[in-house]
Amino acid sequence: MKEYEEIIREKGLPSVGQTVRSKKYGTLWRIMEKKEIWRNIDPDPQTSEPRMVPCIYLLFWKVHEGTAPGIGKMMGYEYTLYDNTFALNWDIVKD
Numbered sequence: 001m002k003e004y005e006e007i008i009r010e011k012g013l014p015s016v017g018q019t020v021r022s023k024k025y026g027t028l029w030r031i032m033e034k035k036e037i038w039r040n041i042d043p044d045p046q047t048s049e050p051r052m053v054p055c056i057y058l059l060f061w062k063v064h065e066g067t068a069p070g071i072g073k074m075m076g077y078e079y080t081l082y083d084n085t086f087a088l089n090w091d092i093v094k095d
Contacts, residue, residue, distance in 0.1 A: 003054040003081075004036045011079055011086050013056055019063065019093040028093065032070060033059035039078050055080040 007013070014020055014031050021028055038052040055078045062073040079086050 004056060007054065007056050007079060007081055010081060011056075011084075012092070013058065013079060013086060014092050019095070020060070020090040021093050023089055023091060028063040029060040029090075030063050030069065031058055032061045032074070033057075033076075037078065039080060053080050053082065 013034070016031050016034050019028055019030050035057050037055055037057045039055040041051050041053055043050050057076055057078050059074060059076045061070055064072050077085070
């Protein structure tokens with residue numbers, strides 16, 4: 001459990017219900033789901049044993065005014081301690 005809390009804290013991940021803005025397109029997306037999962041990574045080079053790391057899965061919904069939440073475009077991403085893709089691609093919108 002501590003690994004997941006560390007990912008959320010270190011990466012500054014948003015909570016469910018928060019809105020984020022795409023840095024590339026400027027579009028608004030709402031976080032609809034957050035869950036703790038395991039991501040497969042490359043096998044151990046010495047033993048060839050499979051390995052996994054903890055990660056946080058976020059489900060994004062593209063915000064459309066006048067449309068009920070969850071209807072329309074959705075996408076999901078996994079975030080680990082070993083990447084910085086959230087900070088590179090998203091800004092959390094302050095309500």
